[in-house]
Amino acid sequence: MATQTEREADLRTRFGDVLTLTDLAVVLRYSSVGAIRKSNSRGQLPVQLVKMTGRRGWFATAEAVAEYLASLEEARKQSNQPD
Template sequence: MSSTTSERLIYLRQKYGDLLTIDEVADVLRYKTVAAVRKAHSRKTLPVALYRFKGRAGYFARAEEVAKSIENMDLS
C-alpha cells in the first residue's frame, strides 16, 4: 500500500469508519446520485465491491477498497 493510499485510508476511516454506506460511496467517488452507484454496481462497473451484512440494511463498501480505488484513478 502506498503512502498516498495510506493517507486516504486514514482520512476515510476517520470520517466514515471502516465501512461506507452507499450514500458515502456516491459522495467520495463523485457519483451524481445514489441511483448512479446502484446502476454501476448492477452493471459491474463500480470500482469497489459492495457488501450486505446480516442484520443491517443496505450496501456497504470497505474503506480500504475505496482508498485503493481512488489511488488507481490517480494513476490512470
C-alpha cells in the same frame, strides 16, 4: 499526493470502517445513490460492495475505496510519463 494509507485513514476518520452508498456517492462523485446502484448492477462500479449481517443495504470498505482512489492516482502518473 496522498498515499493509499493516508487516503484510507482520511476515509476512516470521515466515514468509519464502512461507507454507505450515500457516502460512496459523495467520495466517488456519483450524482446519486441510484447512480451507484445502477453502476453496480451493470458491473461497472469500480469498488466491490458487500452486505453486512444484520444490516440492510450495501456497503464498501474504506480500504477498498482507498485502494481504488490510489489506483487512479497511479494510472494518472503512468499516463503522464514520457515514452
